Amino acid sequence: QVQLVESGGGLVQAGGSLRLSCAASGRTFSGYNMAWFRQAPGKEREFVAAISWIFTSTYYADSVQGRFTISRDNAKNTMYLQMNTLKPEDTAVYYCAASKVCSGSGCPKEKYDYWGQGTQVTVSS
Numbered sequence: 001q002v003q004l005v006e007s008g009g010g011l012v013q014a015g016g017s018l019r020l021s022c023a024a025s026g027r028t029f030s031g032y033n034m035a036w037f038r039q040a041p042g043k044e045r046e047f048v049a050a051i052s053w054i055f056t057s058t059y060y061a062d063s064v065q066g067r068f069t070i071s072r073d074n075a076k077n078t079m080y081l082q083m084n085t086l087k088p089e090d091t092a093v094y095y096c097a098a099s100k101v102c103s104g105s106g107c108p109k110e111k112y113d114y115w116g117q118g119t120q121v122t123v124s125s
Contacts, residue, residue, distance in 0.1 A: 001026045002114045004096050009119030012086055016123070020081040022096030022116060033103035034072060034079045035112065038092035038121075045095070045109060049081060052103040059104040064090075086123045093118040 008020040022034070035050035049070040050059045058070050069082040079096060097112035 002029055002032070002098055004098060004114055004116035006094060006096050006116040006119040009094060009121045011122045011124065014086060014088055014123055014125050016086050017082070017084045018086065018121060020083065020094055020096075020119060020121075022079040022081075024077040024079075024098070028074075029077055029079075029098055030074055032098040032100055032113075033107070034070075035097050035099070035103070035107070036070065036079075036081045037095045037097060037109070038090075039095070039118075040092040043092075047105050048094070050103050050105070050107065051079065057103070061105065083121070086121075088123045088125045091121060091123050093120050 003025045005023050012018055031053055033052045036048040037045050038048050039045040048061055049068055051070045051072050067085045072079040095118045096116045098114040099112045102111050
């Protein structure tokens, strides 16, 4: 079992920045591809960014490319999402997830083995 706990969400003005963290406990998350998803009210959960275990390749949704940066520190069992130039449309609950079998925007939500409880990000205009 891997437990994932997100932190770092909050309220920020448009144009501002936030850094989300996802801490893993239980078993190490070595060997897992990691990702961030988000879900706005009334919308489906959508892919935001992913980072693979091998080569730490990164993948981004078009809507966040160039503004968000995903990274991981395997020694600390922690993944991060640096979010810059935030927009009101970035408002959502952000979830981290771990998958053994796939990575990237093409990896379906059903292939993720573990999910965190989510952290709220609210961007005011």
